[in-house]
Ligand SMILES: Cc1cc2nc3c(=O)[nH]c(=O)nc-3n(C[C@H](O)[C@H](O)[C@H](O)COP(=O)(O)OP(=O)(O)OC[C@H]3O[C@@H](n4cnc5c(N)ncnc54)[C@H](O)[C@@H]3O)c2cc1C
């Protein structure tokens with residue numbers, strides 16, 4: 001069972017309280033974008049074995065979307081941060097680098 | 108290869124079973140093969156088998172990082188059906204189902220195919236309409252199914268409660284020749300047949316990199332050194348994204364955990380397969396008497412082969428409403444597999460951006476039933492370099508073109 005801390009209300013929420021929302025930091029495409037760009041945005045995914053940035057919603061709590069950094073091989077959670085972030089906070093990045101020296105790095 | 112038969116059993120019984128030979132060889136890798144298949148699950152082994160049988164290509168290695176059949180092929184609930192909505196799906200799944208009918212004879216290996224019949228329950232009016240539509244589509248596709256009423260469901264499955272308070276049974280989509288088979292035997296039977304053709308099944312050999320020259324594949328780096336090949340077929344299910352990255356391209360796939368569980372063995376009580384998609388549960392009874400139960404996938408990316416307990420709880424809770432007698436059963440074992448889910452819930456059998464490199468993946472929660480048909484279609488693609496009619500619609504390019512084979516509406520559940 002995953003435990004993620006909601007960065008808005010501070011609750012350490014059980015997985016049953018949350019809804020998973022897939023890969024985070026996708027570049028949203030719009031009118032005028034090419035087919036290949038839409039394909040990237042809608043379907044292509046990192047799906048890494050290891051460090052993954054992803055969206056979650058505190059569905060049975062405050063209802064807000066937030067982002068999390070997690071390892072898909074161990075289920076270890078590195079931290080959570082607000083949905084408005086363009087990239088993970090420095091503190092989380094540094095923590096990941098320390099724990100996963102062979103991580104290919106942010107984006 | 109010595110054939111298995113009633114006579115062979117009698118002969119061996121008479122000499123204390125000293126004459127059985129190994130089912131498949133454990134050879135050292137050659138420096139070079141015509142074709143390398145990565146992944147000795149059902150789909151990889153079937154690809155190799157039909158490369159040899161249909162196309163005469165026998166200088167083949169199937170490379171497996173663990174033991175053969177140890178991925179999803181050995182972890183699934185073995186449901187076989189072909190009652191899909193879209194034409195390309197019906198074609199490949201029905202091809203597979205019909206090959207299952209004669210697989211034991213073809214392979215001289217008992218895969219225990221049991222076409223005991225399969226019902227997909229309609230428990231909402233939406234589902235009634237949906238399955239009636241599928242029954243009409245199947246009639247046009249030449250797949251034998253029928254929509255049956257609740258009384259007929261009760262007749263076929265006496266342990267079912269069709270008057271449940273939340274989810275009454277309003278009917279069902281019935282495929283009389285759907286059923287189950289023994290999953291390990293499918294992998295073992297193909298491996299034995301491949302080995303007999305002189306192919307190499309290389310277990311405990313992990314592919315760690317893919318080598319290419321001028322845009323064409325030249326071989327793979329493995330935990331046992333470099334192995335060259337003229338053509339490469341990637342068939343690694345949940346690990347497809349990882350291996351595709353080695354080949355330098357991305358996939359429209361996410362890997363998540365899907366779980367199953369079995370009860371203690373009980374006397375025979377249900378001789379059809381029942382799927383209840385609204386409540387995310389499906390069940391059959393094994394020959395040992397265990398109730399074999401599967402549910403829905405977890406929502407998040409995961410490579411650990413273990414899922415979240417609350418999904419097991421949800422599945423069992425929902426099934427108990429439809430099968431009240433289950434509430435008395437103890438559950439014995441639970442396990443998970445990592446399934447490869449595509450954007451339209453349909454598989455990919457395709458050429459790739461790397462020359463002479465092909466990929467078969469995206470079978471997700473429902474590829475056991477497809478193994479022989481998928482191997483048949485994949486072998487044709489690898490041998491000829493172009494897809495035949497069965498694989499043609501399942502190319503990677505469909506995501507860019509918006510040409511989806513949308514089965515998530517028709518079967519929005521693990522199956
Ligand atoms: C719990 C559960 C229930 C299911 N129920 C059903 C069902 O009832 N009916 C149905 O039709 N389908 C079902 N499925 C889906 C079905 O199991 C799969 O679609 C199917 O088995 C996939 O077969 P495969 O050969 O593609 O993959 P796998 O059997 O997973 O084989 C892939 C192989 O590739 C190997 N591999 C990976 N990476 C490497 C590497 N780098 N080097 C070498 N080898 C590598 C793996 O070790 C693995 O053995 C279920 C799945 C699960 C998990």
Ligand SMILES: [Zn+2]
Nearest residue numbers: 006009058062
């Ligand atoms: Zn919250």
